[in-house]
Amino acid sequence: MGFMNTRDLAAGIAAAVSAAAPLLAADAQSPAAAAIEPWMNPRLSPDRRADLLEAAMTPEEKFSLLHGELGLPTKTGRAVGALGSAGFVPGVSRLGAPPLQESDASLGVANPLNVRKGDGATALPSGLALASTWSPQLAYAGGAMIGHEAFAKGFNVLLAGGVNLARDPRNGRNFEYLGEDPLLAGVLDGHAIKGIQSNPVVSTVKHFAVNDQETGRAYLDAVIDEKSLRESDLLAFERAIRIGKPGSVMCAYNKVNGAYACDNAFLLNTVLKGDWGYPGWVMSDWGAVHSVKAAANGLDQQSAGGIDEKVWFGDPLKDAVKAGDASQARVDDMVHRILRSMFAVGLFDHRASPGLTLDYEKDAAVAEREAEEGCVLLQNKGVLPLNPSLRRVLVVGGHADVGVLSGGGSSQVIPVGGPALSLKVSGGGDDVMAAFRYAVWDPSSPVAAIKAAAPDAVVEYLDGSDPALAADRARGADAVVVFATQWMIEGYDAPDLSLPDGQDALIDAVASANPHTVVVLETGNPVTMPWRGKTAAVLEAWYPGARGGQAVADILFGKVNPSGRLPISFPERLADLPRPVVPGADLPSKSPFKVVYAEGSEVGYRWYDAKGLKPLFPFGYGLSYTRFAYSRLAVRGGTGLSVRFVVRNIGDRAGAETAQVYAAPSGGGRRLVGWSKVALKPGEARIITVSADALALAQFDLAHGRWRRDAGPWTVSVGASAEDLRLTGSARMTAQTLAP
Ligand code: BGC
Secondary structure, three states: OOOOOOHHHHHHHHHHHHOOOOOOOOOOOOOOHOOOHHOOOOOOOOHHHHHHHHHOOOOHHHHHOOOOOEOEEEEOEEOOOOOOOEEEEEEEEEEEEEEEEEEOOOOOOHHHHHHHOOOOOOOOHHHHHHHOOHHHHHHHHHHHHHHHHHHOOOEEEEEEEEEEOOOOOOOOHHOOOOOOHHHHHHHHHHHHHHOOOOOEEEEEEEEEEOOOOOOOOOOOOOOOOOHHOOOOHHHHHHHHHHHHHHOEEEEEOEEOOOHHHHHHHHHHHHHHHHHHHOOOEEEEEOOOOOOOOOOOOOEEEEEHHHHHOOOOOOOOHHHHHHOOOOOHHHHHHHHHHHHHHHHHHHOOOOOOOEEEEEHHHHHHHHHHHHHHOOOOOOOEEEOOOOOOOEEEEEEEEOOOOOOOOOOOOOOOEEEOOOOOOOOOOOOOOOOOHHOOOOEEOOOOOOHHHHHOOOOOEEEEEEOOHHHHHHHHHOOOEEEEEEEEEEEOEEOOOOOOOOOOOOHHHHHHHHHHHHHOEEEEEEEOOOOOOOOHHHHEEEEOOOOOOOHHHHHHHHHHHOOOOOOOOOOOOOOHHHHHHHOOOOOOOOOOOOOOOEEEEEOOOOOHHHHHHOOOOOOEOOOOOOOOOOOOEEEEEEEEEEEOOOOEEEEEEEEOOEEEEEEEEEEEEEEOOEEEEEEOOOOOOOOOOEEEEEEOOOOHHHHEOOOOOEEOOOOEEEEEEOOOOOOEEEOOOOOOOOOEEEEE
């Protein structure tokens, strides 16, 4: 929860921290009482139901839906009826309209500053871990699980669906998002949203758009040409919305091409509601509204209005309508959009109320499966999998004795039963997220899981604070596993690509003493690895969630064969990035500045292609304990691109391969156009057919305002990463135009 306006925040947070926060009942209006009302007829369309209800509302009731309140206590008190979460919009109980109880976020049901004392939830692995699974099924399962937990806790809106593209590997919120590719990110986000909304819980998709760094997020103007924007950041949203049909879109803090994202007629009216025909409502990010004219420019609801300079969508909007500066028709449209989504997702027909019993074991198993498939094996000189009959194992660092790290900010999930460890992290300056600077470890101890996996071993743990001691103990160990962490939090970008707190030196010292050293990374972002040549194996575990320690140990000991693939390129050095210095990092806080995205749609691997640079680890990369062979490519073009090939497991273990299909028009850059993840037993082969995504083969035609594919030849390559291409073919495509 970032608040631009800090007036009430300090007091609010103090109140939140000290309040016992008893859970309040949700809107007491019973659905039965309202069942006789015509809008309660579930056979009518959501639009019809919304019309009927809106017709029964007074002007005052309509305006009450257009702005929300903080769901946390503030110095002026707590919103009556709010459960204690990011946001609350009172319902219209006279007519049976439930309040909106809004909770963060994509990784589980948050509990900001523990305002609902002790109310833990199941933490999914980070967004980058999910993206590393390349699995729409796991995205859906995770979404369905957290949506169910939200519902059971009384929430009917989950502020989830973060899909900003990873344009900068230092972005403080990449861990909430799904990587650098608009196809992979958009498809996975769409399925996660669909999973959430398989419950009567509205999901957002956020932060619309180009909120691609945290430094100065409320003060920066993201500058990018329209064609590139449509083909990159907006394309991820377009896909997520098409697949997931989120009830709401959350607009971002930053400006895009000169206008605030929440007051941006191009983004909201032209693209989202016009070109894409989006029928739901646009809610603002918290503290992202600057004027009443945002309504005309497409914003439908001001979230937590009290933290903006004014509750713009209260009296100022009423006055503007009276004065003829804003139209009543637009106000009616805003109300309609909110109600329509509430009906479409089932908020009237199935009321959320807190206190349903949850099966947290079952939910943790969902998180565990995601972690198993989301860890990416980056290097293995034959040391992994570890032998369970090891005698002496040394584990160093990362608080691996107690748990696994998670990311901070509004998406922070407080684990069930409380954190294994919570450490105050200094710094933060005058940023409002400073109050959230606690690093939280989920209670899934890697050391305990390693002990269970190697029952006869003596497993020693050192915290890593003394590199010389760690190196000394490493010398006599059969296996050494160093856990290295990089804590990221909303509101702040990483200063560079290095592991913080001297961990590079620690790893170097340990690996110099024992060449069989395995490094497990729990990072929010890619990091550089100056010690890589000295270590035997590197496993990127991201923030692996509620059962992360177990999942990591199962991979280390080969119970699970790693299958994660990078959804984000790992750079070799800062100088290779489009912006070697984070824009705005050297400015006094609250200074306005521009971030010029001159790389356009050449994000991630496409940037490396365009510049002829080699990343440390490429997009799509990840090792397995088995090997896969590719053969028999057949490519069919014409109106659609169909790519067929065979993948065979040629190793001696069962494993899963993510076969990736890239395509490039003649003279143009390549893009990921599809993929298939396939589980194969040793020796097993499978014929795989991938139908390329139509928009991935098109370009945005500005002159005609739609997608277009020219007739011509395309090169198609199939492989195990953006750089490990095993098969190449070509096809002629016919011309095609597609809706915007
Ligand atoms: C974040 C949003 C979040 C909101 C409510 C903002 O700071 O950017 O992602 O949903 O707070 O907590």
